Amino acid sequence: MAEITGYAYGKLREYMKDNFKVIAIAxxxxxxxxxxxxxxxxxxEKVKYKVIADNADGSLTGKKVDRFAIYETATSTDKIAEDAFAEFTYTNTNDTLTIEIELVIPSN
Structure with missing residues (x-):
């Protein structure tokens, strides 16, 4: 069995950055x-994602979230990655949730 090179791992990280761009809260x-x-x-060796999920328009008021997922597009249903976090409830339009995700793609 052959191993991919450090160069190939770098290309995988670039591909993730360039193609998997949608973060969902759930x-x-x-x-x-x-x-x-x-x-x-x-x-x-990390692809880092950061999204600020604010409630400025009020559409999230009363909603609880406890997970995130990464998707390729806004219409994709296949998750690239997902994880849970401590439950957060939006109570007013000033509430903001910052989500920071690190995906590790090692060099070897």
């Missing part, structure tokens, strides 16, 4: 909202 299995404006960077 309550259990129910998607609450998807965001297409995540900041995505590569630092060493």
């Amino acid at each position: 309550n259990g299995t129910e998607t609450v909202k998807k965001y297409t404006d995540a900041t995505i960077t590569i630092e060493n």
